[in-house]
Amino acid sequence: MSQMPQQAALKKCPSCAEPVEPGDLFCGACGYDLSVVPAPPQDHPTLAMTGSPGDGTDRPTSEPADRSGPGSGGPPLPGHEAGAPGRERPAGSGVRFDRPADLDEYPLQAPDPRPAAGSGAGPAAPQQMCVACCAGRVDSDGYCENCGHAQPRERDHLERESGPVAAVSDRGLRHHRNEDAFTVGHTTLADGTPAALAVVCDGVSSATRPDDASLAAARTAGDSLLAALPHGTHPQQAMHEAIVSAAQAVNALAEEPATARDHLPHQNAPACTFVGAVVASGLLVVGWVGDSRVYWVPDDRGAPPARLTEDDSWAAQMVAAGLMGEAEAYADERAHAITGWLGADAYELEPHTACFKPDRPGVVVVCTDGLWNYAETAEEMSEAVPPDAAARPLHCARVLVGHALDGGGHDNVTVAVLPFPAPPQGAGSA
Template sequence: MMSQMPQLSACPSCEWPLESGDRFCGACGYDLSAVPARPDDHPTVALNGAVPPEEPPRPAAPAPAPGTGPAAPAAAPGTGVRFDRAPSSDDYPLQAPEPPPAAAPEAPAADQKVCVACRAGRVDRDGYCENCGHAQPRERDHMEQEAGPIAAVSDRGLRHHRNEDAFAIAACALPDGSPASVAIVCDGVSSATRPDDASLAASRAASRSLLAALPRGTHPQQAMHEAIVAASHAVDALAAEPATAREQAPHQNAPACTLVGAIVTAGLLTVGWVGDSRVYWVPVDRSSPPARLTEDDSWAAQMVAAGLMNEAEAYADERAHAITGWLGADAYELEPHTQSFKPDRPGVVVVCTDGLWNYAEGAEEMAEALPADAAVRPLHSARVLVGHALDGGGHDNVTVAVVPFPATAQGAGSA
């Protein structure tokens, strides 16, 4: 059954007058059949059974007096029907208020490291972001430094979980105004507690001692001896510090490391060491032979010195790198080794840990790995030597300092 067309006198869209039977507005084309028919009147029955009369329009409810709260719902006049909702008021807001802004995350303190991944979270003591949990790269995984004409590079290597090496380099002036270059390289003993702290403490203490002694006129060889003793005391002091939870174990070796250093002046080259880190001499004129200037405090070196093995046999033994001298509270006896040389030609001094010389053990091998322009590009040369060790396998931490001889006054600085 078709619904009856509504009877309209004007178009509900444009108010154009209509005639009876029009299906479309003659002015705007509005479809008059779309206008819903007026529904039949079905009055709501009150709860008391009476039929309420048609309710006239009500004025807006007056606003409640301050402090009286909202007005009570109004009831239909003369009926028992309760309206469950008060009439709307123009005073009511048309939309919900915006929620307060979310609290911003607490900004890290000025001296607090920020996560390299999320750039928002703080980094905890173990090196992880407190916000996203990302492990942070450690500063000592790869380090590079220049100080005047000297340069040094240290790398974690490819197998170790942290870098236990450390270095300190500096350029200073002697009492007569002539320049001096200083390089200290330390290798933490992995079997000891806190080897990374030991190497760092030793390198800093030795460097401070040298920079204090040389400008006073102390002979470089004596200054080197004093520097090694100062480094030993610094490492010994670590054993007295309380261990952290992660370092607590039924048995602990005291913090320990090796040390090797070089002092280069205008006419003198002084080296000092305890352990198996080394110093090599490579002339600028490669037609002259290179040389190794230190002797290892190691099992292999003892076997060779005692005539029980040749060098090839000793270093092929699995005990070859067991050291017999080191810095630390449990060292048998501190025996600093120092020597001075007077090279008759320009050259380059290479100060390094066994992480490098394991891949260039002989002096000729080290000279071959060292770039020919090392005397004028020490940082580049140090990078090349570290790369040589990494290309060879990178089984250990790798640290090397490159020091041109004679010393030149190309600025001054310290690491």
């Protein structure tokens, strides 16, 4: 009978660096399993490289407030049709800070191990090996049986194309998981003309299950738009209905039984922001609740770009009320506290929609604050958008995500790019 090779003695625990004795199988300080750690090489050991710590702060997600007129950040687009007027939020309405104070409160999340429905047939998938220690197998919960590390989630980096529209989402450089989600799609209106759409949602990290909230909202809104647009619903009305449907989907998450992953330091109801755009029949329709934004960047860079949404944030409310100047408000530590979101504990759902009719071709950038924190004004966003964005929307989305990561990547970043006008069906990025 073969025997396990003799384990070489370790001077320190590989996990917590506490001293250990020869023959110890587990670390007395942290419980790390020492029996499976390979013996250190006798020459030229490999040293773990760690990046220098960041500044320890994350800019919280802000949320857009109701905008009854054209977007700020540039002159209004020609032919702007104001959306349905929103009700004024009563004094004392809720304000939520998106990020908890301590980043360590975010546990690493493993991918959903549940098999797809009806997957009983066929051979079993090979056992997954841990990407951290390369020695242990991954259990049914998505964690390594050896070192305990959660495995990377599928949503850490996603790229999608649907006809002429494309989107990219990335976890960023500071967060343990990606709490953003998106949906992109294209369809045909009742009159046969093409339409393209994008929905981007940013999970509120101070809430429970923010990643589930953003995913539910993005998927539900996308399905709603794809169902309504081909049947003659006006794009602005379809957008309003999509936001309401997305809110209902997020609200439903709060009614689900709690699971082990819900036992976190924050116990607010699942919540997320919402922003979407539809390009159809020469119209550009936007809708939002929260601080994710839509920018207009014309192909002719001599023409002015524009921001088409306004944040539902503490700073925006102070400026709108005339209580503070813009520079003073956005310098305040409360500036990015959100005042609007989708979720069961939202004070009141106020979908904001607006309809524009651009007079020239360009691209529509739909994004979370993970991008606009590094390109806040319309002019800065225009400079970051590559000149061939309309012809290569996926390339453009990748460039913009790279811009955010190069700037620091302090947040999850998601970007969708839609050419205007919508190209004929079958057109895609080069």
